[in-house]
Amino acid sequence: MDLLTGIQQRKSTRAFAGQEIPRAILEEIMNAANRAPSWSNIQPWKFAVTGGRTLDAIRLALEEKAKSGVKPNPDIPFPTSFPPEIDARRREFAAMLYSQAGIPREDKESRKAFHQRMYRFFDAPHGIFVLTDRALSEWSLLDCGLAIQNLILAAHAFGLGTCIEAAVASYPGEVRRILGLPDTERIVCGVAVGYPDAGAVINKLRSPRAPLDSFVYWYLG
Ligand SMILES: Cc1cc2nc3c(=O)[nH]c(=O)nc-3n(C[C@H](O)[C@H](O)[C@H](O)COP(=O)(O)O)c2cc1C
Numbered sequence: 001m002d003l004l005t006g007i008q009q010r011k012s013t014r015a016f017a018g019q020e021i022p023r024a025i026l027e028e029i030m031n032a033a034n035r036a037p038s039w040s041n042i043q044p045w046k047f048a049v050t051g052g053r054t055l056d057a058i059r060l061a062l063e064e065k066a067k068s069g070v071k072p073n074p075d076i077p078f079p080t081s082f083p084p085e086i087d088a089r090r091r092e093f094a095a096m097l098y099s100q101a102g103i104p105r106e107d108k109e110s111r112k113a114f115h116q117r118m119y120r121f122f123d124a125p126h127g128i129f130v131l132t133d134r135a136l137s138e139w140s141l142l143d144c145g146l147a148i149q150n151l152i153l154a155a156h157a158f159g160l161g162t163c164i165e166a167a168v169a170s171y172p173g174e175v176r177r178i179l180g181l182p183d184t185e186r187i188v189c190g191v192a193v194g195y196p197d198a199g200a201v202i203n204k205l206r207s208p209r210a211p212l213d214s215f216v217y218w219y220l221g
Contacts, residue, residue: 001156001157003153006153006156006157007153009156010152010153011203011207012161012162012164012205012207013122013124013161013162013192013194013196013203014117014122014163014192014200014203014205015122015123015196015197015200015202016123016124016125016161016192016194016195016197017196017197018123018125018194019125019194019195020051020125020126021125021126021160021193021194021195025158025160026049026193029151029154029155029160029193030047030151032150032151032153032154033045033047033147033148033150033151034147034150036143036146036149036150037143037146038147039139039140039142039143042136042140042143043143044132044140044143044144045130045131045143045144045147046131046132046185047128047129047130047131047151048128048129048131048175048179049126049128050126050127050128050129050179051125051126051127054178054179055121055125055126057178058127058178058179059119059120059121059127061174061175061177061178062119062120062168062171062174062175063116063119063120065171065174066115066116066119066170066171067116070171072170072171073170073171073172074166074169074170074172074187075169075172075186075187075188076141076169076186076188078166089210093208096205096207097202097205098111098114100201100202100204100205101114101201101202102201115167118168119167119170121163121165121168121190121192122163122192124163124192124194125193125194126192126193126194127168127190127191127192127193128190128191129175129179129187129188129189129190130147130148130187130188130189130190130191131181131186131187131188132144132185132186132188133185133186134183134184134185134186135184141188144188148164148189148191152164152191155193159195160193160194160195160196161194161195161196161203162191162192162193163191163192164190165189165190165191165192166189167190168189168190169188169189169190172186172187
């Protein structure tokens with residue numbers, strides 16, 4: 001697939017067909033992630049690729065935490081405020097997402113249920129956690145982001161759908177416990193990966209983007 005076409009076509013997938021991904025394809029995707037550039041080529045990313053019973057245990061643990069009302073405690077704090085122009089985009093997107101999911105604004109229960117599905121990696125056959133050493137600086141998060149982008153574009157090239165998820169980083173202690181990871185590994189976020197459910201309406205959502213002149217300042221002369 002042509003790189004620019006892949007970039008333009010890719011969009012988040014939030015409903016998956018059950019079919020598992022062959023190990024060889026998963027390895028190709030992870031190798032693509034690993035080709036990302038990084039500060040002095042330190043390659044600060046690590047990935048925990050989960051599936052099967054391990055992923056089921058994680059889904060259960062995250063859902064239980066959320067259901068019992070435990071406040072999220074991510075390793076990288078979630079943002080709590082946004083400048084107005086940015087906040088407007090966030091709100092617009094949330095409205096689009098719930099509308100696409102067929103959830104009316106005032107239906108709090110259905111919204112909660114939709115959130116629970118995030119903790120389940122939207123029932124994708126695989127959930128990939130992005131990890132990085134706690135001792136590294138914020139620059140490493142930039143490196144991890146580049147690797148994640150490679151990952152999701154490579155997945156797209158294989159006909160797979162992905163959804164990057166901060167939600168699954170809400171209770172990092174649970175993830176480390178189940179995966180047997182040391183406390184030195186920060187859980188950056190997760191990525192749901194699987195073959196898209198072609199019939200699912202939620203997967204038809206195409207998120208908007210601001211026009212070119214609103215985010216590029218030109219100084220060419
Ligand atoms: C760091 C990060 C965290 C995200 N967390 C979530 C999440 O928890 N749940 C979710 O449904 N989507 C999540 N997303 C997906 C975004 O909502 C999505 O990328 C954005 O709306 C643009 O849509 P697109 O990916 O279809 O282009 C996240 C994306 C990023 C980059």
